[in-house]
Amino acid sequence: MVKHYHSRLLPLLACLLAVLLYGATTASAAVMSIDYGTEWFKVGLIKPGVPLDVALNRDSKRKTQSVITIRGEERFYGSDAVNLVSGTRYPQNTYYNLKNLLGRLYDDKHCQEYRHRFVNNMIKDSVRGTAVFQHNETAFFTVEELIGFQFAHAKEQAEATAQELVKDVVITIPPYFNQFERQAVLDAAELAGLKVLSLMHDETAVALNYAMNRKFTTEPLNHIFFDMGAGSTVASLVSFSNVVVKEGKRNKTVPQIEVLAVGYDRTLGGYEFDLRLQNYLGKAFEAQKKGQLKQSVFESDKAMAKLLKEASRVKQILSANQDTTSSIEGLHEELDFKTKVTRAELENLSQDLLDRIRGPIDTVLSTANKKV
Template identity: 45%
Template sequence: ATRFPKDTFNSLKYLLGAPANADVVSYYTTIATPTLVASTRFTVGIPKPAGKTWEVEELVAHQLAYVKHLAEEAAGERVQDVVITVPPYFTQFERDALADAVEIAGLRLLTLINDGTAVAINYAMTRSFPEPERHIIYDAGASSTRATIVTFSTGSGDAKGNSAKDTTSVTVNGIGYDRVVGGTEIDRRLREILIADFSKRYGRDIRSDPKAMAKLWKEAGRVKAILSANSEAMATIESLAYDIDFKTKVSRAALEGMCSDIKHRFAQPIYDALDEAGLTL
C-alpha cells in the first residue's frame, strides 16, 4: 500500500452504490489515496491504465473472489453460495451494488442480512431463553458505529399449536448508527496530528504526496493500537518525504483531544436504537 498507494483500494464499502456528489464520497477522499472520477452511471470509478475505469463493484468483486479462494483452500471444497452481512443503513442502491459484486465474483448470493441481526442469530443458536431477554448488540467498527436492540424468547409448539421441539425467536426492536464515526475516523485524526507535527518541524506540506500520506496512514493505525493500552507512543517513519526520517511522540491525551468533538457520537447509536424501540436505559 505504501509503495503503490494509487493502486491500493481500501475502504471501498464507502463507495458502493454512492452517487458521485454524496457526502460519503467526499469523505472517502480524506482517508484514501486513489483518484476518483464520475462514472457514466452517476456513481464513482477509479482510473486505471489505457484510459479505462474501475467500477467499484469490480474492485469489490476482486476482493470477494480472493476470499472465495481462501475459503476453498481452507475447506478443501468448492464454495458457491454466500450470505453476506451489511450495515443496517445500507440503502437499496448499496445493497444492489454489493449483489452485483457478488455475481461478478462468481458467487451465488442467498441473501443479505443486517450485521446486528446476524450476530443475534449466531448468539441464539446455542442458547435457550425460558424468559424473554432483551439485549443491545453494539459494534464500533472501522467505518461506522451501530447498535441493535433484540429480544430473544424460546417457546414450545409450532405456528399451528402442534407439539414440537422448543423454538427460539429473535426480534429486532430498534437500530441506531453513525455512518462515519469509527476506527477509520480516529486513524484519520491521528494522521492529522502527524501531518501537523511534520509541517511545524520542517515547514513542508506533504498532503499532495500519495506515498507519504499512505505511510502516515499505516503508522497512524499502529500508533492507535499502542495508545489503546499506553499513555504515549512513538511514531517512526523512515524516509517519509524529502529524504526525511520522521519521528515524534504522540500522547493518548492529544488523540483524545483531537477526537473530543465526536466522543458522544460513539454512544448516540445506542440511544437512537432505544428511541426506535420505545425503551429507556
Template identity: 30%
Template structure:
C-alpha cells in the same frame, strides 16, 4: 446427495472474513497466510492483480493503483458529500461517469476504469477462493453481511457485486444481527433477553436492539447507524494532528506527498492500536519527508480529545437505536460489542456510563462474530440448523406522485420481508410520475430518490393509481405501480442487466488469466 455449501462472508471496510457450517458447527476459514481476516484491498501493477494481504503490502509503493475503502464508495453517487470528503484523502483516482463513481487505475500498461461493484466483487472472489481451498469444492452460494444502515442503493450494489463474483447471494444480513446470532447461540439463552449489539468497524457504526428468545428466535426491534463513521475516521484525526505537528516542527507540509501521507497513516493506525492497551504510543518514521526523520509520541488522552466529537456522534447512534426500538436503557440486559474499533477503551467507558455502569460484553471475538452469524444463516437455508430471525427496515419508504408531497408507504422499523399497497386518485389527462424515496426520520430533509416511472396522459380524467412497495428479506425494495396494468420502477443509478453481465464476463476473464499464470509458474518450479 450432499448439499452444496453456502458460505457466510463478512464484507468489511478494512478487513473481510469468511465462514461455513461444517460437520454441525461453524468453521472460521483462514486464508493462505493463516489469518482469519483478509484486507479488503485490491492492487494493480504491470503484471498482475493482487487481492488481500499482497495488495495491502503494496499500499505504500503502488499508491495510485491500490484500492481500499471500497465499502465507502459502493452504492453512492459521485456527488455524494461523504464520497467527496473521502476523495481528498485517497491516493487512488475516482472519476465521474454520469454521476457514478469509477476507480481509475493503470494495469498492464493501460488505463482501466472499474465500477465499485467490480472492485468489491474482487474482494468477494478472494473470500470465495479461500473457502474453496478449505472445502475442496466449488462454492456458488453465499450470505453476505451489510451494515444495518446501508440504503437501498448500497444493498443492491453489494448484491450485484456478489453476482459479478460468481455467487448466488441468498440473503444480505445486517452485521449486528449476524453478531447477535453468534451471541445468542454462544450464550445458550433461556427465556427472553433484551440485547443491544454495538458494531463499530473500520468505516461504519451500527446499533441494533434485539429481543432474543430461546427458540432460537432473534427479533430485531430497532436499528440506527452511520455508514460513514468508524475506525478510519479516528485514524484521519490522528494523521491530521501528526501532519500538523510535522509542519510546526519543520515548516514543511508533507500533505503534498501522497507516499509520505500513506506511511504516516500506517504508523498512526499502529499507534491507535497501541493506545488500546497503553497510555502512550511512540511514533518513529525514518526519512518521512524531504529526508527528515519524524519522532514523536501521542498519549491516550490526546487521542481521545482529537476524537471527542466523533465519540459523541457514536453515542447519539446508540440513543437513536433505543428510541427507534421504543426501549429504555433500564430494560437492556446486555450490550454486546463487535468490530475492531470497540477495543478503544474510551468507547467501552462511554458505553458503560451510558448504560448506568453496566460493563459492555466483550466476550466475542470481534474478527469472527459477524462471519460466524452469516454462516449460521447460510446453514439455516440448507436446513442444517434451526434459526428464526425477524429484521426491520432502517428507513421509511414513500412515494411521491408528480408534484405532491411524499406519502409514506412503509414505516421505518417495519419487520421484513413486507409488502404494502397504497391507492392515489390522479388526473390522467396529464402525465403522472411516480417517484420512490427513502427517508431518514431523524434528519427530515435527508431523502434519497430510489427511482421513478412515468404514465403518459390520456383522455380519461380521474382514475385510481395503485402503488405497491415490496421489501425482501435482504432489505431491498421493489416498486410497482398501476393504473390499468402494473409497471415496475427502475432503480435509479443501478447498472442494467447487460452491464452486470459484461462485468461478470470481465471477472471470468481475470479468473482464467490468473489460473493460467498460476499453472505456468507451478510448471516452472517443478
C-alpha cells in the same frame, strides 16, 4: 477509545448455520459467508460434516484487509497489496475503503470525500452517473468490479478451506443499506461468480451468533449490541426468549430472537480516529522540521500513506496504554520522524467523535422506549 465488544466471525458462521437449518439451500454443498467491512473482510464456511469453520487467508489470518492493488494483469489482495506492492509505493494503483462507494453517485458526498482522502482518479460514469476509477490510460474499474475481485478472492479462501468449489454465499450488510447499495453488493457477487443465498443484516448475524450455544427462558432477555467498525457504527437492541410451539400433539420449546430496535451512525468509525491522528502527526513533523522542507509532508502521497498506517498502529497502542512513541524512518525527504503521543491527546483530537458514540445507543433506547 474504540473498543470492540464483538467477534464478527462467529456471527457469520451462525447465519450460515441458520441458512442451512432453515433449508435455504441443499445441505450437500459448502456455503460461504462474507462480512465485507470498510477495512477488513471476514470469510466463513459451512459444509456438510464440518459444521462451522472460519476460512483463513494465506497469512493464516481470520481477516483480510479490504484492499486491492492492480498492476498490469496482476492483482494483489489484503496484506500483499498493503505491504508488498502498494501502500506507500503504488498508492495510485491501490483501492481502499470502497464499501462506502457502493451504489453511490459520483456527486454524492461520500464520493466527493473519497476523492479528497485517497490517491485515485475517480470519474463519472456518463451513463449511470456512478463512480468509476480511471486506473491508467486504458483501464477503468467500477466499484462493483473492484469489490467483485475481492469477493472472488474470498471465494478462493473459502475453496481452499473447503477443499472443493464453493458457489453459494451469504453476505452481511449494514441495516441502512438502500436498494442501490444492496444491488451493488449483488452485482459484485455476480461478477465474482457467486450465488447469493441471502443478504443478511449485520445486527441479525450478531444476534444469531450470541444465541448459539446459549439457553434462554420464556422470560425475554434484552441485550444491546454495539459494533463500531472502521467506517460506521451500528447498535441494536435484541430480545432473546424461548417460545412454546405445538409440534403435532406435543409442545416444543424453540428459541426466539427479535431485533427490537437499531441505531446507527454511517460515518463514525475507527478510520476517522486514524485521520485525526494522521493529521496530528503530520503537523508535529512539520513543526520539528521547520525551514528544512522543500515540499510540505501533506502534499506527499507517499508520506501521507506512511502516516496513516502509523496513525492506525499508534491508535491501537493507545487503546491499551497511556502513551507511546511514534517513529517513522525516512518519512519525507529522507528525514526521520519521532514523537511521543498520549492517549489524552488522541482523545482531545477526537472529542467530537467520542461524543457521537452514544448516538446509536440513544436511538435504540428511544425507539424501544427503554432506559438504562
